[in-house]
Amino acid sequence: MVFIIMVYEDNGEIYYTYSDNDGESWSKEIRISEGIGGNSYPSISCISVSTAGVVWQYHNGDFGGKIKFRMKKLGSW
Numbered sequence: 001m002v003f004i005i006m007v008y009e010d011n012g013e014i015y016y017t018y019s020d021n022d023g024e025s026w027s028k029e030i031r032i033s034e035g036i037g038g039n040s041y042p043s044i045s046c047i048s049v050s051t052a053g054v055v056w057q058y059h060n061g062d063f064g065g066k067i068k069f070r071m072k073k074l075g076s077w
Contacts, residue, residue, distance in 0.1 A: 005044055007054050012037035014056050016072070032070045032077060033058075039068070050074050 004019045006026075014033040019026045033039040038059045045053040052072045059065045070077055 005047060005052050007032075007042040007044055007056075009040050009042055009056070012039050014039045014042045014054065014068075016052075016054060018052075030077075033068070045069070046071075 001020070002022050004023055005016070006018070007014060007016050009015075012033075013031050013035065015029045016032050017026050017029045032054060033056070038061070040057050040059070042054055042056040045055040047053075050073060053069065054072075055067060055069045057065045058068045
């Protein structure tokens with residue numbers, strides 16, 4: 001059995017979901033960004049059996065952007 005993690009951007013927010021049965025079914029998506037928009041380009045930065053890191057770019061209207069990072073460890077962010 002394969003554990004699969006997916007992150008994606010939708011309407012300026014970053015979402016996380018996973019499957020623990022080879023993609024047959026997926027957990028409910030969790031928004032991991034702050035809910036104020038301006039987020040893009042998510043990527044999974046590290047994975048182990050109990051840890052997943054997600055990194056993405058955030059623009060708040062200023063020139064340039066910031067890098068955001070969230071880590072999920074043993075079920076909590």
